[in-house]
Amino acid sequence: MSVVKDLFGTMSDGTRVERYTLTNRNGVSASFITLGAVWTAMMVPDRKGKFEDVILGYDSVESYLTNPPHFGAPIGRNANRIGGACVTIDGVDYPLEANNGPNNLHSGPNYYHSRLWRAESFEEPGKSGVNFFLESPHMDQGYPGNAKIQVSYTLDDDNALKLEYRMVSDRDTIANFTNHCYFNLAGHKEPDILKQMVWIDGDFYTPADAVSIPTGEIAPVAGTPMDFTEMKPIGRDIEEPFEALVLGNGYDHNWVLNHPAGELSLSAKALDPDSGRVMEVYTDLPGMQFYTGNFLSSQLPGKDGADYGRRHAYCFETQYYPDAVHKENFPSPFLKAGEEYHTVTVYRFTTDGQ
Numbered sequence: 001m002s003v004v005k006d007l008f009g010t011m012s013d014g015t016r017v018e019r020y021t022l023t024n025r026n027g028v029s030a031s032f033i034t035l036g037a038v039w040t041a042m043m044v045p046d047r048k049g050k051f052e053d054v055i056l057g058y059d060s061v062e063s064y065l066t067n068p069p070h071f072g073a074p075i076g077r078n079a080n081r082i083g084g085a086c087v088t089i090d091g092v093d094y095p096l097e098a099n100n101g102p103n104n105l106h107s108g109p110n111y112y113h114s115r116l117w118r119a120e121s122f123e124e125p126g127k128s129g130v131n132f133f134l135e136s137p138h139m140d141q142g143y144p145g146n147a148k149i150q151v152s153y154t155l156d157d158d159n160a161l162k163l164e165y166r167m168v169s170d171r172d173t174i175a176n177f178t179n180h181c182y183f184n185l186a187g188h189k190e191p192d193i194l195k196q197m198v199w200i201d202g203d204f205y206t207p208a209d210a211v212s213i214p215t216g217e218i219a220p221v222a223g224t225p226m227d228f229t230e231m232k233p234i235g236r237d238i239e240e241p242f243e244a245l246v247l248g249n250g251y252d253h254n255w256v257l258n259h260p261a262g263e264l265s266l267s268a269k270a271l272d273p274d275s276g277r278v279m280e281v282y283t284d285l286p287g288m289q290f291y292t293g294n295f296l297s298s299q300l301p302g303k304d305g306a307d308y309g310r311r312h313a314y315c316f317e318t319q320y321y322p323d324a325v326h327k328e329n330f331p332s333p334f335l336k337a338g339e340e341y342h343t344v345t346v347y348r349f350t351t352d353g354q
Contacts (some may be wrong), residue, residue: 001025001157003121008040009061011116017061020121020130022155027051027229028349032157035064036113037132037151039072039181041303044159044349047285052187054277054349056302056313063300065114069293069308070180073113074151074165075106077136077143078333079178080254080289080322083213084255085250087325089144089334090172096142101211106180107141117151122151129154138171145171145337160348167341175341176320176333181291182313185272189306193292193314194235197271200228200290202255206321206330210247216327218256219235226253231271234292250294250311254287254321261286261331264344268316269302276353281316282346284332290310318345 001024008019019040023029031041057071058064067073078087080195083099096104117132129152136147150166165177174197184193205226206214225237225245238250245251259265267288268281281288292314302308324330335341 001123001126001155003123003128003130005121008035011061017116018119019350022128022153024155024157024159026157026159028155028159030153030161032132032153033064034117034119034128034132035061036067036111037074037113037117037134037173038064038067038113039153039179042161042349044277045351047311047351047353053303054183054185054187056182056184056188056308058300059303065110066300067113067222068112068299069182069296070106070111073179074177074183075180076112076149076165076167076175077141077147078174078176079317079319080176081105081212083323083326087143087174089174089282091141094144103211104214107143107231110141112136126184127154127156143173144156145169145173147173151177151251154203158348159350160346163345163347165341165343167335168335168339169335171337173335174325174333175335176324178289178317178319179345180315180317182315183270183279184313185270186275188303188313191307191309191312193311194238195233195273197231197233197273198228198290199231199269200255200288200315201258201265201267202288203229203258204256205244206254206256206287207244208247208253212248212252213323214254214321214327214330216329218329231269232260238292248294251290252294254289254319256321256347257283257286257288264346267318270314270316271352275350276351278350278352280350281318282348283318284344285318285320287319287321289315289319289322291317
């Protein structure tokens with residue numbers, strides 16, 4: 001295992017943005033930058049041993065400062081949408097910015113991924129990693145509480161990248177983190193993911209309205225295009241005239257994962273039939289947003305000048321359910337003062353020959 005630190009680029013004021021690259025004994029590597037604690041590259045082999053970068057991203061600091069699709073970004077304090085852009089904590093209403101129609105999305109527009117994080121790398125037998133640290137002051141993004149946040153990435157010799165999120169606040173607040181990485185197992189430059197195959201360990205999903213706020217219903221996937229309980233091509237049902245797909249312009253929904261709360265379990269899997277690359281997703285969180293890049297556009301050139309258009313990649317965003325702050329029947333993202341929020345998600349890369 002090794003950790004290499006180098007210069008990714010500089011801010012307009014000359015501040016250095018450092019890059020950390022973790023490489024295991026198999027040659028698999030993952031890279032991250034201090035701007036936003038963003039995951040910028042993931043080099044994995046296909047069934048013939050050919051390596052490709054399988055996540056979308058940019059080559060410059062300037063692009064990551066904008067980063068409209070949130071490529072590789074840790075999202076907090078609250079991932080996904082909060083209806084009406086307001087949250088009530090201990091009887092007090094906290095208005096948030098309405099940055100997605102009438103709702104707040106990903107705690108924007110003052111995103112954590114546009115800030116510099118402090119970083120510390122480490123190497124241990126069979127694994128290496130980097131810990132990123134951020135302090136979020138009281139009323140940052142509209143949320144109460146001074147919060148100390150840590151996002152950690154650890155790569156092991158089993159080709160598994162573990163993401164850990166920790167947060168402690170001095171006031172009751174919200175903690176619901178995810179990573180908004182976009183995956184394309186054929187390689188980040190390849191234009192279409194519809195023949196890639198996906199399995200999700202979720203018998204239910206949360207239907208949403210026209211502005212993507214869950215109705216509160218927990219609906220079965222059986223007999224609908226939302227059923228991924230058996231692996232199927234992403235494109236097989238994506239254009240079906242099913243209300244959820246019409247409203248979401250494709251898949252952009254939260255699946256209710258089957259595992260017990262807090263138990264780290266295999267929750268999703270993706271396969272690119274041509275390359276044989278496989279990705280397994282493990283999480284201890286109750287939900288996962290599966291998003292098929294329906295609104296991706298060529299706003300900025302991607303890595304190596306790649307053109308990232310609609311449905312060029314997909315996301316597995318492990319999370320508490322969207323708008324859980326307003327749904328008593330959803331698992332709660334509220335965090336009590338002094339308690340630690342700690343969750344784990346793992347992305348493990350293999351091939352169909354393993």
